[in-house]
Amino acid sequence: MNITQVAGGRNDFQLVRHMTLRGGQIEIGRQVTEEALRLGWTPPLSDPTVNRARRTWFERHWPQHHARMDGAAAALGLDPDQDEVALDTLAYVPAGSGCSALWCPPSAATDGHGRVGRNYDFFTMTTGEIMGGTPGPGELPMASRPYVITTVPEEGLASTVITMSELDGCMDGINEAGLAVMLLIADFETAAPPEEAGPQVGLASVQLPRFLVDTCENVEQAKQALLGAKHYDYGMPLHYLVADAHGGAFVWERGKDGTEHIIEVGDGPLCVTNHLLHRNPDPMNLPEDSEVSFGTFGRLRTLYERSKGATMSPRDLRESLREVAVGKDPAMPWRTVWSTVFDTHDRTLSTRFYLGDGADELRYTEELVFTARPGTPA
Structure with a gap:
């Protein structure tokens, strides 16, 4: 395992580390668990029956993750077949x-x-402040310590992901086959605080992108994997944009009744923000934003109008992201904490991280480029 500090510092809002993991999946699981333990993670208690079923599901459907859980057990000095604690969900802040x-x-x-292109917009507050209280002693803002994680397994797909919350999940990811995945809140107006139900059988919200970059090479494989998987969202429904190196892309989301929806637009731009696309399929016939919709409809209209019928350069895409980014407003407790452009042809992700509010505008890092292809310079 190699960890380097790649952006920001202790006097900036974000301090970003890049972790590179190599070896067999068991060894990778041990390495990432050791870093989670350093950050203060402890394995959560789990219902033994549920935990046993979780391990069985992973073994059948996501063997890479199952092997990494064995590595977590080794790091903790536990029997990997024990049923009392969950050996994944390596969380150090909520999602x-x-x-x-x-x-x-x-x-x-x-x-x-x-x-x-994607903007990751999030609160600049601590967990205590978001829950209506005050920060604990030494408590940092939730989004202040993201990780870029490059995984190079001995067998299987190499990948690079960005996470702010769980070292065995991610918010953004791309693999060496050129499959890119990112998560977004699916229905901002009805989003609720995460439930305290504990890990369930199947994929948690932030595990789903990691599952896809581990197991799929293109959007058709990703569709089948998602339709065949169990998943749960802790009360915070998300949807996912998936794209590949062959020009395919779709948004995957679930309705309130549990129905699964795959939204495609053919050979054209695909925009997604924080409302369910299957309920609002026409970008030019969206409702007006409310006080609690976080501008989701306006942001999507802007992206659609800038991209429809256009031939976009890399600069055009980046300017479109800036157009809908969260600006400097002391009254707003959130910012665009990172902005990423995935190149599915080159298998790279290029990211600018938020460092804080400057005198006149927000401060960001220079764009950092990471590759998902081992041995290939970014």
Whole structure:
């Protein structure tokens, strides 16, 4: 395991670390668990019956994660077959976000590269403040210590992901096959605080992107994997934009009745923010935003109007992201804490991280480029 500090510092809002993991999946699981323990993680208690079923499900459907759980057991000095505690969900802050994303297919790009741009918008407060209290002693803002994690297994797909909340999950990710995945809140107006139900059988919200970059090479494989998987959201419904190196893309989301929806737009741009697309399919016929909708409809209209019928350069895509980013407003407790452009052709993600509010505008890092292809320079 190699960990380097790649952006920010202790006097900035964010301090970003890049962790590179190599070896077999068991060894990778041990390494990532050791870092989680350093951050203060402890394995949560779990219902033994549920935990046994969770391990069985992972073994059958996500063997990479199952092997990493064995590595977690080794790091903890536990029997991997014990049923009393969950050996994953390596959380060090809660999850959830309000974000914007735009897929530009190869046919609509000036250089023929498919790209996804996304803003990750999140609170600049601590967990205690978000819950209506005061910060604990030494408590840092929830989004202040993100990780970029590059995983190079001995067998299987290498990948690079960004996470702010769980070292065995992610918010953004791309693998060496060019499959890119990102999560967004699916229905901001009805989002509720996460439930305290504990880990369930199947995929948690932030495990789902990692599951796809571990197991799938293109959008058709990803559709089948999602339709065949169990998943749960802790009361915070999310949806996901998935794109590949061949020009395919879709948004996956669930309705309130549990129905699963795959939204595609053919060979054209695909925009997604924080409302359910299957309930609002026409970008030009969206409701007006309310006080609690976080501008989701307006942001999507802006992205759609900037991209429809256009041939977009990499600069055009980045300018579109800036157009819908959260600006400097002392009254607003959130910012665009990172902004990422995925190049599915080059298998890279390029990210700017938020450092704080400057005198006139927000401060960001220079764009950092990470590759998902081992041995290939970014």
